[in-house]
Amino acid sequence: MSKTFTEEIYALVRRIPSGRVMTYGSVAEALGRPRAGRAVGTAMARCGEASKPVPWYRVMGAGGKPSAGGDSRRPQKQRQLLRAEGIVFDRAGACDLEIYEWIPPSLKRRVLEGKSLASAEITPE
DNA sequence: CTACTGACTGATC
């Protein structure tokens, strides 16, 4: 039970289906720490050291735009990989989270029980 | 234990 927050992040990110994405903030929120988006970013920066591969490119900034973080080529590569999964980006280089953002089943259930099910219901498929 | 560091985010300018 001493799984580190980072490991939980990797586990969740690995569950994101192809063609779907999550934001740093939503990942943190899904793990019970709505204000830990920054820590999520730090973890993604080291996902290469994870025991199993992590689809880091399926995690982007809150605006639906790929994150930079120093390397200006990463966002480009990220978009390329996501487009290969069917995701479409607008001229500003952002995708519509209302369509592609994935809501973890466990969290989705909680949302439905609560009240606002906004984006949780309009997810495709 | 304290200090510093980011692939964050929303508000401001």
Next chain:
DNA sequence: TGATCAGCCAGTA
């Protein structure tokens, strides 16, 4: 539309 500022966080030195 783009740059800056100030909170928030877990991991690392």
